[in-house]
Amino acid sequence: MQLYGYWRSSASYRVRIALHIKDIDFDYRAVHLVKDGGEQKSAAYAKLNPAQLVPTLVDGDLVLNQSLAIIEYLDSLAGPLLVPQDPKQAAIVRMLAHDMASDLQPITNLRVLQYVTGTLDAGDAGRQAWIAHWVARAFAAFEVRLKQYSGRYCVGDNVTLADICLVPQVYNAKRFDVDFTPYPTLMQVYENLQALEAFQKAAPERQADAV
């Protein structure tokens, strides 16, 4: 299996966590999102992933983008299960995963931030205000959900897809000096996850392309 990703990409980070939880061997192929305007936009990479985003997972003749689809594919190959079998628990896990991966991450993605700072001329202060605003809204709602559903992790005491989606968004928010004091439950779950080997191995700074 080959994973095309970037060390700081939150969606790549999700897939790395899942691969390590499942102990699946993979070759990591770095795609630099910034150098020379972004390698994700090169013709060679666009052939693999027409969306020009990372990650992309290649498993033989199967080529997948969309980290959640990739993780659900990995979940079908090897244990432990990241989406529980119980339908209600599974729906809760997917709901929390989408709160992070579908509602928060896309509006703080690189190309959106580049549009905000560049095309809309909002500059660095505008970018900071944009991130602070959207992260605060998403984390405040997530904190309420976690008070209801969390145990050691987002949903009870087993690691799930929700945890995999949470950690990279906290990592990103830390880069932008977000104030975490209003989210004690979220931060406790985050700390609990940081103690796990799979999450440590997947950390951005531990990747070969980290600078």
Ligand SMILES: N[C@@H](CCC(=O)N[C@@H](CS)C(=O)NCC(=O)O)C(=O)O
């Ligand atoms: N929904 C996609 C999101 C992919 C995505 O937004 N990737 C970002 C990095 S986290 C990217 O490649 N950004 C490059 C760009 O914006 O040009 C997934 O979950 O895989």
